[in-house]
Amino acid sequence: MLAYYLRLGLLSLRRNPVLTALMVLAIGVGVAASMTTYAVFRAVSANPLPDKSSRLFVPQIDPWGPQARLDGSDVPDALTYTDAMALMRDRRGARQTAIYPMSHTLIPDDVSREPFHVSGYAAYADFFPMFDAPFAYGSGWDRAQDDAHAAVVVISSQLNRQLFGGANSVGRTLRLDDHDYRIVGVMADWNPRPRFYDVNNDDAFNDPPDFILPFTQAVDTHTDTDGNDLCRGTTGREPGWDGWLRSGCAWVSFWVELPDGAAAAAYRSYLQGYAAEQTRAGRFHWPPNTALFDLTQWLRHEQVVPPATRISLLLSLGFFLVCLVNTVGLLLAKFMRRAGEIGVRRALGASRREIWLQFLAEAAMVGIAGGVAGLLLTGVGMVSVGLVFEPEIARLAHMSAGLIGLTLLCALVATVAAAFYPTWRAAHVQPAWQLKSH
């Protein structure tokens, strides 16, 4: 019977092609706009490390005091070198690492090739196990090598392909600017997005880093940060690299792994105690002001999802809603125009249930057609998404099986839902009334 109703529906839809086309297009456009913006939103709001995100934390310590925030600015979203080193020394978390972004030039041995730019991070040994970084060859370095300021490096699979043709390069030497580093590990393809450990430097969606080397070594070679150096609240500093390290400028990211809630609570009180100690020692002139964010809180705090993406999604959904209201109206017109036909069917013994089935089936046909139109338009949307969003973000949005299914499902469910009221009206047509006037 359902097949018959579907055929009937198709017939009826063909009877006024303009009205049908209007409904199908409205649903198609509405669902396509929503799906395109949703694909972008989903890509930028993803949890980059779902298994561990509740165990990774970012501490914040106010190094400037409330006076620096009179203009409404926030506590800096990085630590000063002094504070980061104190937390590293105390090692109160299960694992912890200070991080900063850096870059070098790489001069190929082959003199006919031009030097090129590589970017990466300075970090501690815990970085790799903490963030579940996968290795193709070798491994990270160990804590002893941190303490020894070892000249070792872990490189990305991409750089390994570029320099060594993808072979196992562990043990070989990498020359970054004027220093040699021994390669201890080659990472497998790894680029969590957003790049949670560097979102404070607006680098959430870039290509993966080329290398990671020990923080202690990077500081020894006076390699400057590639990220932000927030110095606003600091009153001058001594010249030179040591003056920079001792300054109140905030530029070091810090991550700590805490296995459970109790550990997080303990770390909170440790932070507070540390800041209080700084106040007692006369370094801070304000009551301790610290915070501890877990990974998802941190992404929210740093507004990783651009407001534009959120607004686009919201307005697209609003747009879809209007398209649905429109569909309700048009279906109502379409169904009620056939009141006579309904009257005849009812008089010939069709139950209300049958009417319900018939008209919902017809709506489902519209929904499916709308879904297909929506799919095509979503495809167009994906291609032109680069027009609307920044390229780093736009390239994250792509057609997946899930998205195709979701598009069709959304169109179908929304249309059938929109058909409920018109169908209800159709099912309650009084047969006697209709028969009398004909």
Next chain:
Amino acid sequence: MQIGPVLAALRHHKAGTLLIAVQIALTLAIVCNALFIVHARLARLSQPTGIDESSLLVIGNEWAGKPNADQMASLMAADLDTLRRVPGVANVYATNSFPLSNGGSAMGVGHSPDKLKYVTSAAAYYADENTLSTLGLKLVAGRNFNANEIGLLDGKAYVHPAVVILTRALAMQMFPHEPALGKPVYISASPSIVIGIVDRLRTPWVDNSMAKWADSSVLVPYRRLTPVTQYVVRAQPGRLGDVRDHVRAALYAANRMRVISAKDGVRTFAQVREAAYRDDRGMAILMSGISVVLLLVTGAGIVGLSSFWVGQRRKQIGVRRALGATRHDILRYFLTENLLIAAAGVAIGGVLAIGLNLWLMRQFEMDRLGIGYVLGGVAALLLLGQGAVLAPALRASRVPPVEATRSV
């Protein structure tokens, strides 16, 4: 035209009436806010940078092999010399940043060395005696830097210039009641004397959060000796393409221990501008697209439902015509009906539009929606409704009186 009968008839089409009104209300709310966003974005696009953007080229250079400060000073001097000798180059200087580059250094500018008591934030641009003419800045008071005032600044050294050039906006903010020329300002622990004022020079950032001081820039007389340098090059009129195609090769020919990205190491200022505002332009496109399609959908929806009503009431229309109503009366009936529904819709929609805007303001730091947008949107939707109902109404007016006698 009496509206009593229209209202009475509408009571028989509660659902359809409500649907059209709701659709108009939602459309108004969304379109108002979307167009408001479009306008805000376009306004940002058209903000002047204060520099003469035509014939301007920027080159991002990074030294390879980590030369020390002395080496960098001579490398940079050699590069400036090389660039000057590229055919078609009018002028050039080296800096950390330029307007719309979206990266640079911000400083507090104040009347005392106390860093926490600054008057405003400002962008600090490293400049030399060629900066004004390269960028095409208009000096409105005072003088340019002299070549002998340009200091060399080692990577992590402290910025404490003896003299600075301010933008007019910054000068006005620092000294609202007196000329700023010759006065000291503090961007470091020691005073810097204002020797010149340029008409306008935008900061590197287009970000909303820094919009408050977008015209506050300070030129500091330094060459900064860090591995990454930006060269800003002015080409002679009409030679921009030539210069763009040759500078990279010329620099590599002079010294190949460097990195200038083959992809975006050399950019015309038009490309810089395009990249800086990509996000804004994208939002404007998306929001205008949504608005246009939304209005079309709503218009089409009104056509659809009105046609249905006309079809349903052919008999009644015939009766009215037979009783002496003119075509004009019938036409006016449907127009009035639509106007009443649309009026209810825009009344709700106006409130929704303002509510949505208030919510967006709280969530996304947007500005307050001007009442002009709501009024404009109301007018547009009323017109849209009338336009959409016109065709069905005309069809209704052509229903012949004889229809009254049929199918009874």
